[in-house]
Amino acid sequence: MPTIHWFRRDLRLADNPALALAAKSATADGDVLGVFVLDPALLGPSGAPRLAVLFRTLRALDDQLGGRLVVRHGKPAVVLPKLAKEIAAESVHCAADFGPYGHRRDDEVAEALPVPLVHSGSAYAVDPGEVRKGNGTPFQVYSPFYRSWHDHGWSTPHRAPRVDWHGAESDPIPDDPRLPDGLDLPAVGEAAAKKAWKTFKDKGLRDYAGSRDRPDLDATSRMSVHLKWGTIHPRTLLADLGPADEVYRKELAWREFYADVLFHRPDSARAYYSADLKGLHYADGAELSARLSAWQHGQTGYPIVDAGMRQLLAEGWMHNRLRMIVASFLVKDLHVEWTHGARHFLAHLVDGDLASNNHGWQWVAGTGTDAAPYFRIFNPILQGKKFDPDGDYVRRWVPELNHLPSRVIHEPWSDPNGAPAGYPEPIVDHFAERDAALADYQRVKRSR
Ligand SMILES: Cc1cc2nc3c(=O)[nH]c(=O)nc-3n(C[C@H](O)[C@H](O)[C@H](O)COP(=O)(O)OP(=O)(O)OC[C@H]3O[C@@H](n4cnc5c(N)ncnc54)[C@H](O)[C@@H]3O)c2cc1C
Structure with a gap:
């Protein structure tokens, strides 16, 4: 029987534990259906530049899936149960989402699905909530968080699994929204993310610590857009860093720290933390x-x-x-x-x-x-x-x-x-x- 992999902020095939498990769980001659749900709750607040990047990334992913990425509009708690019944799926797999909306949405989806919703991995090297002070309370200050996070460590990146993609009827991936004249967007998708990282690793990483604060030199990695959509996982970046790259590792850890803060204090997304x-x-x-x-x-x-x-x-x-x-x-x-x-x-x-x-x-x-x-x-x-x-x-x-x-x-x-x-x-x-x-x-x- 087939399984479903629900792509969210993990729009890649390599080092994707949830996808690997979806492939492993598909029984006998089963295969995996890859779906992305265009959820109005997330599309609404996104500006045109981010939507364009998302749609372009989905097109790149669809190419990687040989045109078999299934895209559906609607509320995930409605779309996914319907799809699971349509293809008689055995389970639905996805990476964990620790944000306030994602958490709520996943609970609703799990409740509505006739089959298990299985979470594996997340968009972070260390899952939010995992690293705590000795007394079990969350860190509120970055430096001690960093030390514990670093001591905790993370696994090495996994290879992309072999997957037979199961197709189904799909809505078209939307065209780019109307963009401001002259807007210069980066190349996106998993191949572009890997290429951007290789270029930075080979040419920029050595000078990063000394130049990262100089906007005139354009000396930072610009990996943020790729990390946002998960076209590359931070584990892949961290695996390439050596002892001399502490400054870059510390920047990646800020992203992990803030995700941890939001996990413990979901209200701080909108309200004053202090x-x-x-x-x-x-x-x-x-x-x-x-x-x-x-x-x-x-x-x-x-x-x-x-x-x-x-x-x-x-x-x-x-x-x-x-x-x-x-x-x-x-x-x-x-x-x-x-x-x-x-x-x-x-x-x-x-x-x-x-x-x-x-x-x-x-x-x-x-x-x-x-x-x-x-x-x-x-x-x-x-x-x-x-x-x-x-x-x-x-x-x-x-x-x-x-x-x-x-x-x-x-x-x-x-x-x-x-x-x-x-x-x-x-x-x-x-x-x-x-x-x-x-x-x-x-x-x-x-x-x-
Ligand atoms: C007011 C404000 C708003 C910001 N909004 C965002 C945002 O919406 N999305 C976002 O990804 N980053 C945000 N940042 C953090 C940071 O500015 C960007 O991550 C960084 O500029 C992205 O460029 P880069 O990939 O070249 O960074 P690099 O210097 O190459 O750093 C590598 C990676 O480390 C992480 N990182 C670096 N600095 C920070 C930081 N201060 N906080 C969290 N992660 C960091 C990012 O994932 C980044 O891609 C914000 C910072 C400030 C002060």
Whole structure:
């Protein structure tokens, strides 16, 4: 009898324990039906760039399955029982999902299925919830989490199983949604993920520790989009790392840490992880709309902030240093609550991930686990000078400033020839807003 492998965030064949078990469990001349469910609850909040990446990845997977990937629209708790009956499946296999929605959905599916729903593996090297403090409680601070996670270890990657794919009627994989003009999306799918990793491993990994903070050098791996959709598993990356690659391993561990945090505190996806800063004053009404719009469109008058925001719109991706700078600017200079920024990121990022994104935002806002102290406020001019010393990153994304020498590119208002035409004046005075943010912080602290 056939089994079903339900693809979710594991759109690959290699090192896929759930798929391997589905193949092993198919009895006699049984084979495996691979299905992806286009669930409106997940498609709704995804922006066009992430949807396009998903649909392209599904097309690549369908090619790997010889055109036998089954795609169905609808609620998984309705689609999967129907499909299981249709092909008289013996069991349904999938990787575990530890996110709040995924967890609930899987319970509903298990309840509705006439056959077992079997979970194996997850999108992480170590499953969320697995690593705990000596007293059994979850880690709230990254560094000790990292040590325990590293000591716990993970298995080596498994080969792709031999599978006979069982076809069934399929909805077409949707065409790409309408994308913003000029949007430059990465190549996706399992082969593209492997190629991207090989290129980075051969050419970028050695210099990663020294260059990863420099957006002008484009020296990071850009594996986030592949990890998001599981076209490669973190085990495969970790297996290639040696003792000298500790910095890269630690970055992968941040992703695992935030998934662990979300597992223990599912409410922290939307609500403040720590309620200490709940009473801060934030912009609202027309002021909120105007500030948010200037930030979203890269029109704040602070070149490094605008470059980051424009990269997000142009590529559906932003360098990590920039994610921190623009998030700090939104929350502490423009006094806009982090939830607005997190939503904008999730609408545009091709790697948009609830755990990494919303906890990354909370870290910057000072409301998260292990958060940056609230009083550490990024100075957008100094950040620009330090991490984009020649201004090349700004010139790439803010062409109005192309002609400026490096000396003034991060503070164009100080150019002796006058502020450049067509580029906005700074939307706020960083130093005044920094003082205002600190004063508000002191007020909230005193009131506790
Ligand atoms: C405000 C904010 C929002 C973010 N939103 C997301 C998001 O939606 N999705 C996402 O994958 N990452 C997010 N990050 C983390 C990080 O910015 C990206 O993972 C990284 O920029 C992706 O580029 P890369 O693959 O070249 O990273 P590399 O530097 O090459 O790192 C390798 C991998 O390590 C992981 N990683 C690195 N830094 C972090 C981090 N701080 N937190 C979690 N994982 C990390 C990612 O999986 C990444 O692909 C966010 C960070 C901040 C500050």
